[in-house]
Amino acid sequence: MTTERIKFYQTGTFTAGNRLLDEATRTVQSRLDRTNSLNSGHRACQGCGEALGARYALDAAMRASHNQLIAVNATGCLEVFSSPYPESAWQIPWMHSLFGNAPAVASGIAAALRAKRRDDVTVIAQGGDGATVDIGFGCLSGMFERNDDVLYLCYDNEAYMNTGIQRSGATPPFARTNTTQAVGEHPGNPIGNGKNVPRIALAHGIPYVATASVADLHDLERKVTKAIGVRGARYIHVHVPCPLGWGSDPAHTMKVARLAVESGLFPLFEAEFGKVICSTPIRRKVPVERYLELQTRFKHLFGPPQDTEALAAIQAMADDNIAVYGLME
Amino acid sequence: MRMQIEGSQAVAEAIALCQPEVIAAYPISPQTHIVERLSRKTKQGHIGRCQFLNVESEFAALSVLIGASASGARTYTATSSQGLLFMAEAVYNVAGLGLPIVMTIANRAIGAPINIWNDHSDSMALRDAGWIQLFAEDNQDAVDLHIQAFRLAESLSCPVMVCMDGYVLTHAYEPVDVPDAVQVNAYLPPYDPVQVLDPERPVSIGAMVGPEAFTEVKYFLHQQHLRALEVMPELVEAFEQHFQRRSGGLCSAYRMEDADIAVIAMGSVIGTIKDAVDELRNTGVRVGCVKIGCYRPFPKFQVSALLEKTTRVIVVEKDLAVGMGGIVSADVQSALQGRQISVHTVIAGLGGRSISTSSLKHMILEARAERLTEPYFLDLNKTVIEQELARRRDIRRAGPVAEHMLQTMNVIGTKVS
Ligand SMILES: Cc1ncc(C[n+]2csc(CCOP(=O)(O)OP(=O)(O)O)c2C)c(N)n1
Ligand code: SF4
Ligand SMILES: [Mg+2]
Numbered sequence: 001m002t003t004e005r006i007k008f009y010q011t012g013t014f015t016a017g018n019r020l021l022d023e024a025t026r027t028v029q030s031r032l033d034r035t036n037s038l039n040s041g042h043r044a045c046q047g048c049g050e051a052l053g054a055r056y057a058l059d060a061a062m063r064a065s066h067n068q069l070i071a072v073n074a075t076g077c078l079e080v081f082s083s084p085y086p087e088s089a090w091q092i093p094w095m096h097s098l099f100g101n102a103p104a105v106a107s108g109i110a111a112a113l114r115a116k117r118r119d120d121v122t123v124i125a126q127g128g129d130g131a132t133v134d135i136g137f138g139c140l141s142g143m144f145e146r147n148d149d150v151l152y153l154c155y156d157n158e159a160y161m162n163t164g165i166q167r168s169g170a171t172p173p174f175a176r177t178n179t180t181q182a183v184g185e186h187p188g189n190p191i192g193n194g195k196n197v198p199r200i201a202l203a204h205g206i207p208y209v210a211t212a213s214v215a216d217l218h219d220l221e222r223k224v225t226k227a228i229g230v231r232g233a234r235y236i237h238v239h240v241p242c243p244l245g246w247g248s249d250p251a252h253t254m255k256v257a258r259l260a261v262e263s264g265l266f267p268l269f270e271a272e273f274g275k276v277i278c279s280t281p282i283r284r285k286v287p288v289e290r291y292l293e294l295q296t297r298f299k300h301l302f303g304p305p306q307d308t309e310a311l312a313a314i315q316a317m318a319d320d321n322i323a324v325y326g327l328m329e
Numbered sequence: 330m331r332m333q334i335e336g337s338q339a340v341a342e343a344i345a346l347c348q349p350e351v352i353a354a355y356p357i358s359p360q361t362h363i364v365e366r367l368s369r370k371t372k373q374g375h376i377g378r379c380q381f382l383n384v385e386s387e388f389a390a391l392s393v394l395i396g397a398s399a400s401g402a403r404t405y406t407a408t409s410s411q412g413l414l415f416m417a418e419a420v421y422n423v424a425g426l427g428l429p430i431v432m433t434i435a436n437r438a439i440g441a442p443i444n445i446w447n448d449h450s451d452s453m454a455l456r457d458a459g460w461i462q463l464f465a466e467d468n469q470d471a472v473d474l475h476i477q478a479f480r481l482a483e484s485l486s487c488p489v490m491v492c493m494d495g496y497v498l499t500h501a502y503e504p505v506d507v508p509d510a511v512q513v514n515a516y517l518p519p520y521d522p523v524q525v526l527d528p529e530r531p532v533s534i535g536a537m538v539g540p541e542a543f544t545e546v547k548y549f550l551h552q553q554h555l556r557a558l559e560v561m562p563e564l565v566e567a568f569e570q571h572f573q574r575r576s577g578g579l580c581s582a583y584r585m586e587d588a589d590i591a592v593i594a595m596g597s598v599i600g601t602i603k604d605a606v607d608e609l610r611n612t613g614v615r616v617g618c619v620k621i622g623c624y625r626p627f628p629k630f631q632v633s634a635l636l637e638k639t640t641r642v643i644v645v646e647k648d649l650a651v652g653m654g655g656i657v658s659a660d661v662q663s664a665l666q667g668r669q670i671s672v673h674t675v676i677a678g679l680g681g682r683s684i685s686t687s688s689l690k691h692m693i694l695e696a697r698a699e700r701l702t703e704p705y706f707l708d709l710n711k712t713v714i715e716q717e718l719a720r721r722r723d724i725r726r727a728g729p730v731a732e733h734m735l736q737t738m739n740v741i742g743t744k745v746s
Contacts, residue, residue, distance in 0.1 A: 070526045072396065080537060088533035093526040095399055096535035097422050101392035104384065108351060108396025108404075109526060111380040115350035115402055121528060139392065142385035 027217050028060045035062040035091055037069075042089040043081040047250025049240030049257060050078050050155045053214040054126065057153050057238065060221040062092065064228035065122040072106045074127030074136055075099035077162040077242075078155060100135035102127045103143035106150040114149070122228055126153040129170035130160045132237075133197045137169075140197075144204035144233045151227050151234040154197065157242035165245040169195045172265075173317075174310050175297045177245070182300035191313060198269075201235040205274035208234040213266060214241070215257035219280055223270065239266045247296025259291035264318035267325040279325040288314045331506045336468040336498040337362030339505040340433060343472040345376050346513040347431075347479045349405040351397035353382040353390040357412040358445045359495035360435040364407055387412040391419035391430070398428040399534055401525040403479065406430070409495055410437035413451045417458075424459025424550060426535055427523070429482035429489070431475065432460075436596065436647075437495040438680040442731045446681020447495040448647040449596065452624075453656050455490075459550050461557055462625040463577065464595040465493040468503045470622075473576035476508070477564050479517055484560060486523045487553045492624075494597040496681070508572055516571040554626035561623060579628035580621050582635045584610060588617030590697060591636055593661055594645040595621045598677070598684055602645065605689040616693055621657070629664040641671050643696050645689070645707075647678040654704035674704035682708065713737050 028034050037058035044051035062069055070093045073079045079096050082089045097105045106125035113121050125143075127136060132154040143150055159177045160166040166179040173191035176182040180189040201209045208230045212220040220238065227234045241257050243250040260266040261280075265288060268280035289311060292298040301307045301314075322328050334342075341363050344352075352371065354364040371381040380397075384390045387408050394404040408416065413434060423430050434452050438444040452462055463478060465471035471493045478489040493499060524534060538546055558579065565578045583603055585591060592602050599620045609616050619635050621628070636642060642665070644658035653659075655674030662672050673696050678684045688708050695701050713734050721727050 068528045070400070070528065083533055083536035085533070085536045085538055085542075088536055090533050091531060093528055093531045094533045095396070095526055096533075097392060097395050097426070098418055101388060101395070101419060104389040104392035105396035105399075107382065107384075107389075108353065108393035108398075109400045110396075111351045111353075111382055111393065112397040112400035112402035115378045115380050115397075116400075117378070138385055139389050142389050145385070146382065 028063050028221050029056055029217060034059045035067065037062055037071075037090065037092045038082055039089045039091055041087065043084075044077070045244050045250065047243045047253040048077075048081075049214045049242060049253045050128070050157055051081065052253070053155050053220075053238045053240040054078055054153075056214065056217060056220055057126075057224050057236070058092065058124070060224040061122065061124060061151070061228055064225040068121045069093070070109055070121060070123050071095070072097070072102045072109065072123070072125040074102035074125075074131030075162070076128035076131050077157075078126065078128065080162055099131055101139050102131060102136055103150065103152055104139040106152070107143050107146065107148040110149040122151065123149065124151045124153060126155065128161065129154060129156040129158060130168040132156075133169040133195055137197075141200075141204065144201060144206050144235070147206060147232045149231055149233075151236070154235070154237045155240045156237055157240050157245060159242070159245050161242050161245045170197070174301060174314065176300060177297070187300045188298075198235070198237045201237075202271045202274055202276070204233070206233040206235065207231070207273060209271040210235070211237045211239070211266070211268050213239045213257050213261050213268060215254045215261060216268065216280070219268060245297070247299070248294050252294055256291065256294050259286060259294070262286045263288045263291045264322040264327055265291060265314070267321040267327055269325050276325065279327055281329065282322065282327045285322070285328065288318050330509065331504055333502055334505050334507065335362065335500060335502050336471060336493065336505075337435075337500065338366055339468055339472050339507055340475060340493070341366035341370070342507045343475045344405055345370050346508065346510055347405075347476060347517060348377055348403065349379055350377070350402035351380050351382070351394060351404045352406065353384050353393035353397075354406050355384055355387045355390045355408070355412060357387070357409045359437060359447075359499045360407045360409045360412070360433065362499065363433060363435070367405075387416040388419055391416040391423065391432070394430050395419065395423060395426065395428060398423075398430050398522075399426070399524065399526050401520070401522045403483075403520040404430050405432070407433035407435065409435040410439055410445075410451045413455060414439065417455060420455050420458045420460065423488045425546075427486045427550070427553075429479075429486050429520070431478045431482055432488070432490050433475070434490050434492045435495040435499045436492050444680040445495075447497050448679045448681065449492070450648050450679075452490060452492045453648040456625055456656070459488070459554075460625065461487060461489040461554065461623070463489065463491050463623055464621065465491065465498060466597060466599045466620060466622070468493075468498055468501065468505050470576055471498055472505055472507060473568065473572070473574070476513055476517060477568055477577050481557065481560060481564055483520050485553050485557055487550070487557065492596065497597045506574070512571055516568065557623075558626050558628055558631075577622055579623045579631045580619060580635060583618040583620070585617035585619065585635060585639075588615050588639055590614070590616040590641045590643065590693060591619050591639045592616065592643045592645055592689075592693065593619045593621060593632070593657070595624060595657065596647070598645060598647065601684055601686055602689060605686045605693065608686060609690055609693060614693070614697070624657070627660050627664070632661065633664045636665065636670070639670065641673070641696065643673045643675055643693060645675045645677050645684075649676050649679065658704075673701050675701075675707055676704050677707035710738065
């Protein structure tokens, strides 16, 4: 059997394309023997960035761990669309307990494996931004602080999507959600709120922290693979557009995710033991409007009249990221 | 080996003998001495390769055990009061998932007002979460129930809470026979999980279940509890064979042979009630006592059978269903459905108030004379309440109730006794 039958296009990107790479450097996703950890047949919306992000990350993790993986899932879209019995889409040992305890459940699995002298199995915990930055934050910080042997994957779609698009601590300023409506004096999510959990993870001094985007498959897979090779608490924050919640075209999921990176709004970086060690450069900076205008959650910013102040504030955030993480160097 | 030992230390020794593989705990009085000793023993390597996790909350403690138990490890934690409520969501989750976790509840009141002393409000709040609930009468009982609890939990794949009265038992030094490893190993087989997270045989645990099967899944759990009613007497028999003493069990009777009046209770107050029974028996009152050792599942038929000849039942309980009255008494009432028998509810010992034999004797005689209000609050200071009610009528911004009551009572600092 040849690998020619797999087609893998990323049109409109700067990526060379898998078929032009030698086999060893191709992505796990492009391989015939990928595990499809999250198999087809689940119930995610069309163009769901979270479904893609989870499959990309877990297939890479499966390969890196020689298929010795156990995953814990917080309550949320990923858990709900993937799992109603008896139609679980999971091909790997998978457990869901509650919305706010995935990091602790994973710590418990890691502890049990240690008690049983199994050091060949990797434990992953995964959850949405709500599960991670809000309700599960205490458990996450505890898992970090104890340096438990767990890789935590946050799929950040910037709101509580499973319950119908409500604001979370990761919702960006000005975004419209169903609890930060585009009405009143300051339409959308108030500026100045929110928390940057990758930076908080970094402050715990854990062995590995990274941000990744569903639009940069090579980078995402590389980071997951690297994280699997490290012991102790590890954290990867993956940016995953949600067409339903963001009001973007399901066909534009990759484009939207890529523009978040290329505008500087979602910086890609890696950190080890509390220090940022590298960032992924932006190749051609785009103004934030190119990203925002594809999403109805920011529609109120474009007027008429256009909210130039808000747009400038968002641009300032992007410019700040570019400066802080050296994205244009 | 028989030794003079604090209840908490004895329980920690019993847990260590059961060889848990993962313990996770968060400190709260009066549970602390148990987990402190276990942390020391694990660190010294005295419990095999057991992992002791110091976590950031009770919610995390039980969540850690969820993961560990689903990975095939024997697991243990202990908590009290606010701690149990803080983990409430996980408590239900454990039962729903059918994970045989064992947890000690060092029973303590629930605030506000914040109060660290003993009553049963904490276990009662979670009584219907799907955990088996055993109540210890004394520290020997506490030790023995924990050993039985692991065998019971693992045989049914159902979690068990062992409830022991905070301070009254946890901090009391009594002679206790702490068994040895050979005895415990002979009684308690290794944990053989019914479901396990294993990369070689992937399963999905904890996925969503809709209306099609939710009732059946819950009924199954109920059925496991009913099975526990059958299994428990067998475990008690087996325990007696291995350890040469009788401990635990669903419920038991004291001087009930010809009793007209039965006093029903759970936990350490049973000792005081037995004293009151003895003293009243000396004056010719035909009274006995029934101990409920297993509260969930509730041994309806067994309790009812012990009350065959009784005409009056007094349930003494250390909890309060606000706006309703008794909790245990409601269960006793349902066990006695269709029988001509008066059931009195007596709320006693809330927030650590001591329950004296004289108050109990007085209450029993009042019940016999049909003079008890329903529910009856043992040793209630009515004057204080009337004064506070009057204040509330006169002053809108009357301030914190608790503070004024203590002022009225002229108490300086909180008195414990
Ligand atoms: C304790 C608790 N509170 C609230 C909920 C309701 N709830 C379930 S999923 C969810 C939102 C999940 O948001 P997020 O973690 O961002 O994941 P997403 O669905 O966006 O992928 C909420 C609020 C719950 N299940 N449990
Ligand atoms: S609501 Fe968003 S995150 Fe949830 S399944 Fe749909 S696209 Fe995915
Ligand atoms: Mg989300």
